[in-house]
Amino acid sequence: MKTLSWQDAAVRHEFSRLKAMKPFCYGLTNYVTAGLSANVLLAVGAGPAIGSAMDWPSVFGRHAHAVWINAACLMSCGPDEIRAAARAAHEGNVPWVLDPVAVGAGAPDYDAVIRSLLEFKPTAIRGNASELIALAGGNGGGQGVETTLTSDKALPFLEKVAAETGTIAAVSGPIDYITDGTTTISVSGGDARMTQMTGAGCSLGGFIAGMLANAEDRLTAVAAAHAIYSEAAERASGAIGTGSFAVQFLDHLSLLNPAE
Amino acid sequence: MKTLSWQDAAVRHEFSRLKAMKPFCYGLTNYVTAGLSANVLLAVGAGPAIGSAMDWPSVFGRHAHAVWINAACLMSCGPDEIRAAARAAHEGNVPWVLDPVAVGAGAPDYDAVIRSLLEFKPTAIRGNASELIALAGGNGGGQGVETTLTSDKALPFLEKVAAETGTIAAVSGPIDYITDGTTTISVSGGDARMTQMTGAGCSLGGFIAGMLANAEDRLTAVAAAHAIYSEAAERASGAIGTGSFAVQFLDHLSLLNPAE
Amino acid sequence: MKTLSWQDAAVRHEFSRLKAMKPFCYGLTNYVTAGLSANVLLAVGAGPAIGSAMDWPSVFGRHAHAVWINAACLMSCGPDEIRAAARAAHEGNVPWVLDPVAVGAGAPDYDAVIRSLLEFKPTAIRGNASELIALAGGNGGGQGVETTLTSDKALPFLEKVAAETGTIAAVSGPIDYITDGTTTISVSGGDARMTQMTGAGCSLGGFIAGMLANAEDRLTAVAAAHAIYSEAAERASGAIGTGSFAVQFLDHLSLLNPAE
Structure with missing residues (x-):
C-alpha cells in the first residue's frame, strides 16, 4: 500500500492545480x-x-467545475432535488463526490435515496467506516452520523465499493484509506480533535470535489485532499481547545502553500 | 432556594456520567x-x-440516548416531522428537551405547533423569560427570539409550567432558575456576552439533552448543564470581543474536567 | 463622488442611532x-x-424594526414565504433590504422570484458586481454566488437600478459604491480576506437592515454600514489566516464605539 503526505510533491502538485483553476464548486x-x-x-x-434554491441543482450541477453531494442535505431538500444535482453533474461530465452521511444507521427511506444516487456514477465516495461498510452491504453499526468502527475495518468494503461502482472510495479515520479498487493509498497523521469539530468530514467532501475539478490524476487528488487536511490539522495541534482548534485548522489550511 | 455551581460535586458528578456514556443525541x-x-x-x-432528513425523526428520535427539539427547526421542517420526533422520543422513553423558541412572540400558527408537543411530555423545557411566561399563559412580551424580561420575572410561571406539565422547567438569564415544581435551583455567574453569541440558548438545549441521557438525578443534571455553561463562560471572560468569546467558550467547555 | 469612512462623524452618528434603538431585525x-x-x-x-417558520414571515416581517431578504433563503423556504416577508415589510412601512444573491448566474426560475420582489419596493438593494449588473438587465457573468467583475464595472448599472426602482443600491468590491441614483458614495479599505469569509456579503445585508431601522439619513446609513465593515476588517488585518480573520472581524465589530 502506498502512503501519501504533504511532503510528497504529488500532493502539492494536485493542490497547485486547484489553486490555478479557482474552481466553482457546487x-x-x-x-x-x-x-x-x-x-x-x-x-x-x-x-x-x-444549497438547493429553485432550479440551482440542475443548473449549477451542470455548470460547476465540480459538485459534492452530502446526503444529509435531505434535511432541507427532497429526493427530486438531490437527484437533479447528481444527474446534472453526471450528464455534464462534471466530477462529483458523494458523502453518504449516516447511511446504514437505521433509516431505510433515507438510505434508499442515497443508494439511488449511485446510478449517476459518483467520481468519488467518501465517508466514515460505518458508512462505507453499510454502503458495501455490510453491517456498519453507525450511530447517527458517527462511526462505531475504525477505518481499517472498512478497508475490504472500501475496495468492494470502488470495484463495483467504478468510483474512488475513501474512508476517514485515525488512518485514512483511499482506493480505486486496484491501488490503495493510506494517509496518516492529523489530530484527534478533528472528530470534535462538526463538519470535518462534511467539508472534506467539498474539498475533494475542489481537488477533482482540475485533477491530473484523480486518485492522487482525492488522497491529496486527505493529506492536506492531515497537515493542516497537525499544524493546528497547538490549539488549547476544540473552539480554537477549528479556527487554527482553517488558518493553516488557508496558509498551506504548494510551493513551500 | 438551592444554588449550584461548578464547585459542587453534584454538578461534576452528573457531568462525568455524560462523559462516561458519550451519548448519541438527536x-x-x-x-x-x-x-x-x-x-x-x-x-x-x-x-x-x-436535522429532519426523510425518516430520521421517527428512527433517531427513538434510538438516540436523548433528544432535543428547538421549535425554530420549523424553518426547515414541518409540523409532522417535529411531532414525529417528539412522539418517537416519548414512546421510546428517551429523555427529551423542548426549547420553545419565540413562543408568544406573535405568530399563532407557530405557537400552536409548539403547544401541541406538550402531549409528548418533554422531560425538560428550557427558554428565556418571555418564552416561559408565554408558555404558562402569561404575556411574555417576546420580541422575535429575544426576551424583553429578566429571568426572575419568569420564576412563578416556571413553577406553574413544571407543576402542570410534570416537566423540569428552566429559564436562562442573568440568574438561571431550574425547577421541577417543588424544588428550585438557581445558577449565577456567566458572562454578558453569552447573549451576543448566537445560539447560546439553543445549544444549551442540546447540552441539557446530553446531560439527561445518563442522569442520576434529572433536576440536578439540568441545573448542572446551566452551571457548566456558566463556568465555561466565566473562564472565557478574558476574550476581547464577541468573536473570540465564542471560540474561548467552546475551548473551555471542551477542557472542563469533572475530576479537577 | 463623496467618500465616507469610519473617520466621518456622519458614519459614527448613524451607528450610534442603531445602538440606541437595539432594533429587532428579521x-x-x-x-x-x-x-x-x-x-x-x-x-x-x-x-x-x-428564518421562515410557519407564520413568522408575515408576522415578523411586519413587526420587526427592519427586514432583510437574502434570496438564497429559497434553499429552505418557497416563493410564497419570501414574498410574504417582503409584502409584510412593505405594507408595514418597515425598511427592508434585498440581497439578490446569484441573480443572473443562470437559474431562470430562481431569478424570476427575485425580480418579483421588486414589487414590494426594497429600501435598499445590495450585492456584488455580477448581481447588480444582472439586476439592471446587463450580462453580469456571475459564477454561482461569486462575481467575476470588479465593483467599478457595476457603477452605471447601480445608478440605473436605484433610479428605476427608487431604492438605494450598493455594490461590494475592492471599492464599495452606494447610490440613490442621484448621489453616489464610495467606501474603500477593508481586507481582501473578506472574500474568503463565507457570508461577508450576506451578513452585510443584515447589518444594512439594522442601520436602516433608525436611520436619520438612509443613504448615509447604508454607506455607513459599508464603512463600518471596512474599518472592522482593517482592524482584523493582523490575523494570520482566514479562520482567525473571521473571529477578529467579529471582535472588532463588537468593539467599535461610535463615541471613540
Whole structure:
C-alpha cells in the first residue's frame, strides 16, 4: 500500500492545480456544517455555492467545475432535488463526490435515496467506516452520523465499493484509506480533535470535489485532499481547545502553500 | 432556594456520567445555530446528529440516548416531522428537551405547533423569560427570539409550567432558575456576552439533552448543564470581543474536567 | 463622488442611532451564512431573528424594526414565504433590504422570484458586481454566488437600478459604491480576506437592515454600514489566516464605539 503526505510533491502538485483553476464548486449539504464547508473551500482558493434554491441543482450541477453531494442535505431538500444535482453533474461530465452521511444507521427511506444516487456514477465516495461498510452491504453499526468502527475495518468494503461502482472510495479515520479498487493509498497523521469539530468530514467532501475539478490524476487528488487536511490539522495541534482548534485548522489550511 | 455551581460535586458528578456514556443525541433545531449546538455536544464528549432528513425523526428520535427539539427547526421542517420526533422520543422513553423558541412572540400558527408537543411530555423545557411566561399563559412580551424580561420575572410561571406539565422547567438569564415544581435551583455567574453569541440558548438545549441521557438525578443534571455553561463562560471572560468569546467558550467547555 | 469612512462623524452618528434603538431585525437568509449574520447583528447591538417558520414571515416581517431578504433563503423556504416577508415589510412601512444573491448566474426560475420582489419596493438593494449588473438587465457573468467583475464595472448599472426602482443600491468590491441614483458614495479599505469569509456579503445585508431601522439619513446609513465593515476588517488585518480573520472581524465589530 502506498502512503501519501504533504511532503510528497504529488500532493502539492494536485493542490497547485486547484489553486490555478479557482474552481466553482457546487454543493448540496446539510445546514449544520455548510458554513464550515464554504469556509474550507474559500480558504484553499475555490469558489463554493451551496444549497438547493429553485432550479440551482440542475443548473449549477451542470455548470460547476465540480459538485459534492452530502446526503444529509435531505434535511432541507427532497429526493427530486438531490437527484437533479447528481444527474446534472453526471450528464455534464462534471466530477462529483458523494458523502453518504449516516447511511446504514437505521433509516431505510433515507438510505434508499442515497443508494439511488449511485446510478449517476459518483467520481468519488467518501465517508466514515460505518458508512462505507453499510454502503458495501455490510453491517456498519453507525450511530447517527458517527462511526462505531475504525477505518481499517472498512478497508475490504472500501475496495468492494470502488470495484463495483467504478468510483474512488475513501474512508476517514485515525488512518485514512483511499482506493480505486486496484491501488490503495493510506494517509496518516492529523489530530484527534478533528472528530470534535462538526463538519470535518462534511467539508472534506467539498474539498475533494475542489481537488477533482482540475485533477491530473484523480486518485492522487482525492488522497491529496486527505493529506492536506492531515497537515493542516497537525499544524493546528497547538490549539488549547476544540473552539480554537477549528479556527487554527482553517488558518493553516488557508496558509498551506504548494510551493513551500 | 438551592444554588449550584461548578464547585459542587453534584454538578461534576452528573457531568462525568455524560462523559462516561458519550451519548448519541438527536436534535431538531434551527439552521442558524445548529453548527454551534453540534460543536457544544462534541466539545463535552457527546455524539450529536441534527436535522429532519426523510425518516430520521421517527428512527433517531427513538434510538438516540436523548433528544432535543428547538421549535425554530420549523424553518426547515414541518409540523409532522417535529411531532414525529417528539412522539418517537416519548414512546421510546428517551429523555427529551423542548426549547420553545419565540413562543408568544406573535405568530399563532407557530405557537400552536409548539403547544401541541406538550402531549409528548418533554422531560425538560428550557427558554428565556418571555418564552416561559408565554408558555404558562402569561404575556411574555417576546420580541422575535429575544426576551424583553429578566429571568426572575419568569420564576412563578416556571413553577406553574413544571407543576402542570410534570416537566423540569428552566429559564436562562442573568440568574438561571431550574425547577421541577417543588424544588428550585438557581445558577449565577456567566458572562454578558453569552447573549451576543448566537445560539447560546439553543445549544444549551442540546447540552441539557446530553446531560439527561445518563442522569442520576434529572433536576440536578439540568441545573448542572446551566452551571457548566456558566463556568465555561466565566473562564472565557478574558476574550476581547464577541468573536473570540465564542471560540474561548467552546475551548473551555471542551477542557472542563469533572475530576479537577 | 463623496467618500465616507469610519473617520466621518456622519458614519459614527448613524451607528450610534442603531445602538440606541437595539432594533429587532428579521431576516430570511440562506443557512450557509445565517449564523454569521446573526452574530454580526448581535455584535453591533441589534436583536436578530432569522428564518421562515410557519407564520413568522408575515408576522415578523411586519413587526420587526427592519427586514432583510437574502434570496438564497429559497434553499429552505418557497416563493410564497419570501414574498410574504417582503409584502409584510412593505405594507408595514418597515425598511427592508434585498440581497439578490446569484441573480443572473443562470437559474431562470430562481431569478424570476427575485425580480418579483421588486414589487414590494426594497429600501435598499445590495450585492456584488455580477448581481447588480444582472439586476439592471446587463450580462453580469456571475459564477454561482461569486462575481467575476470588479465593483467599478457595476457603477452605471447601480445608478440605473436605484433610479428605476427608487431604492438605494450598493455594490461590494475592492471599492464599495452606494447610490440613490442621484448621489453616489464610495467606501474603500477593508481586507481582501473578506472574500474568503463565507457570508461577508450576506451578513452585510443584515447589518444594512439594522442601520436602516433608525436611520436619520438612509443613504448615509447604508454607506455607513459599508464603512463600518471596512474599518472592522482593517482592524482584523493582523490575523494570520482566514479562520482567525473571521473571529477578529467579529471582535472588532463588537468593539467599535461610535463615541471613540
